[in-house]
Amino acid sequence: xxxxxxxxxxxxxxxxxxxxxxxxxxxxxxxxxxxxxxxxxxxxxxxxxxxxxxxxxxxxxxxxxxxxxxxxxxxxxxxxxxxxxxxxxxxxxxxxxxxxxxxxxxxxxxxxxxxxxxxxxxxxxxxxxxxxxxxxxxxxxxxxxxxxxxxxxxxxxxxxxxxxxxxxxxxxxxxxxxxxxxxxxxxxxxxxxxxxxxxxxxxxxxx
Numbered sequence: 001x002x003x004x005x006x007x008x009x010x011x012x013x014x015x016x017x018x019x020x021x022x023x024x025x026x027x028x029x030x031x032x033x034x035x036x037x038x039x040x041x042x043x044x045x046x047x048x049x050x051x052x053x054x055x056x057x058x059x060x061x062x063x064x065x066x067x068x069x070x071x072x073x074x075x076x077x078x079x080x081x082x083x084x085x086x087x088x089x090x091x092x093x094x095x096x097x098x099x100x101x102x103x104x105x106x107x108x109x110x111x112x113x114x115x116x117x118x119x120x121x122x123x124x125x126x127x128x129x130x131x132x133x134x135x136x137x138x139x140x141x142x143x144x145x146x147x148x149x150x151x152x153x154x155x156x157x158x159x160x161x162x163x164x165x166x167x168x169x170x171x172x173x174x175x176x177x178x179x180x181x182x183x184x185x186x187x188x189x190x191x192x193x194x195x196x197x198x199x200x201x202x203x204x205x206x207x
Contacts, residue, residue: 035070037083040100041183042164049160051100051132057183061093062171063164067100072111081114088125093175095127098163102133107141116147119155128170130155132163168192 001020008016039059040051051065064087072080088094107115119129134156142148148156157163164184173191177198182188189197 032070032073033075034079035068035072035076037080038067038069040065040067049162058181059091059094060181060183061091061179062175063096063098063167064091064094065098065100067103069103071106072104072115073106073108074110077110077114080111081118084118084129088122088127093172095122095125096130096167096170097122097127098130098132098167100133101131101135101138102159104135104138107138109141109145112142112145112147115142116150119151128152128155128167130157130163130167132157132161133159169194 006016038053040053041055041057042048042065043050043052044055044057051067053067066083066087068080070076084097087097115129122129129151131151139148139156142151154166157166165186168184168186169192171192173193173195176187176191179187187197191197
């Protein structure tokens with residue numbers, strides 16, 4: 001609005017309107033090409049199936065959970081791909097990534113291709129790419145583009161599904177054995193290979 005007003009003082013009204021619309025378009029494209037990506041953890045409330053950024057829990061050493069807030073289209077592909085690749089660059093043990101996709105309203109062919117490539121890359125390094133609450137229209141694009149088969153239907157979890165319960169057996173039990181974070185209910189008593197976890201001697205020490 002300010003640009004339109006100032007341009008109207010310096011030029012004719014029609015040019016001022018064009019300047020305002022052009023600036024709005026540039027700002028919109030810049031915002032949508034950089035969707036907000038936030039760390040999330042399982043909601044610690046009993047029986048909750050939600051993920052939250054306000055749990056205060058530490059990261060799981062092997063499974064990164066993020067929420068993507070925005071569309072994954074050709075203009076946002078580089079931003080999302082860079083964020084996904086940065087995860088295991090910062091912590092090579094985090095080979096598994098769960099994307100909470102309830103805020104992804106749209107995906108195009110470029111986005112579908114990028115996600116399929118990322119799923120393949122993570123499988124090659126011994127991990128996986130998973131989605132929670134992927135919307136129906138987004139899934140339809142993955143189906144039509146023949147990318148869902150590359151990602152894996154079994155890696156899509158609908159609302160209410162216990163995604164962590166399905167992913168946990170795929171984690172490295174030796175890393176889990178030494179882990180002190182233990183942010184999942186699944187890792188409190190058993191390791192991913194279903195062995196009983198050894199008791200933590202610190203729990204038996206007097207306080």
